[in-house]
Amino acid sequence: MNQRVIKLLVLILIVGMFGFFGYSLVSKGKHTDIGDKAYNFELPKIDGSNTKLSDYKGKVVILNYFASWCAPCKEELPELEAFQKDYGDQYPFLMINRGETIDKINKVTDHNKAGMNYLFDYNAKVSKLYNVTGQPETFVIDKQGTIREHFNGPVTEMQLYNWAKKYDK
Template sequence: MDKKKRRFYVRTLILAILVVAIGYTIYTTATKDEVRLLKVGAEAPDFSLVDLDGQTHRLSDYKGKGVMLNFWGTWCKPCKKEMPAMNNQYKVFKDQGIEVLSINQAQTVFEVENFISDFNLKFPVVIDKTKSVTRAYNVNNLPASIFIDPTGKVVRVHEGELTEEMLAEFFSSIKPE
């Protein structure tokens, strides 16, 4: 094969790869809003994560209770702002059948321990090291909170910072009868 033909085929291949890459980028950008958090009414996917004390937390272990899953990172300013409100409302609702499971986004134990200590958090905190739970719940933005009723159904999905008033309302809506 002469140089001109080889150059033509290489350029054609590169052009085809570029067209596919651009097409894929346009498609994923256009459909990004369709890949949202888990839908209200859906069964919450079960998972198992370990907290900093080595205790395993499975969502299925919380059946019969209202559960808030809160996805966060130590670098996230709205996450930091909502933690005191979550801690306060957890103290109010924990004896009423409400559980909070705080899911950190693949940070180090050291970072998470310092964060917990800074905010004196009283609810379980787990680290999603592989982000498998984050993917299962289609979480893209932090903070994100999923509210699950005692039967395991998702009743509310919230992206963004939560206030004490919002938490009180949302916790009341998932309290066991």
């Protein structure tokens, strides 16, 4: 009787393990993270045209996910604008908004007086591929198209510059 119980428990354990691994494989979505090749996307810009990540091939690119209602995003905005002004020509800096309209961002940025590169991920499809869970989140992509940094929370101009310089090889 004791062996029968042990065999049954082992069988349940094995079936449970296969079930867990099977579920893990099926539920694992396509996404990228540090060390992976960055997913090439195409998103609308604030001026109505589209841009692709591949447009910046061979450059260190920084992506920053934000929302207009996000308090930490508002706090970091002057730092991001300073980076764009000082280093934006050398290191493309793309601000990606999830779910808000161009009109909304134009309104809160006073028609983009700072000249930021705003992109719009309306259905959050790209943010899901990049495992974005909130805002602000920042990614640094090296010249070979590999994600090198993924930072949750507000960043400073110097953090961005140091990351960009580190991967500008």
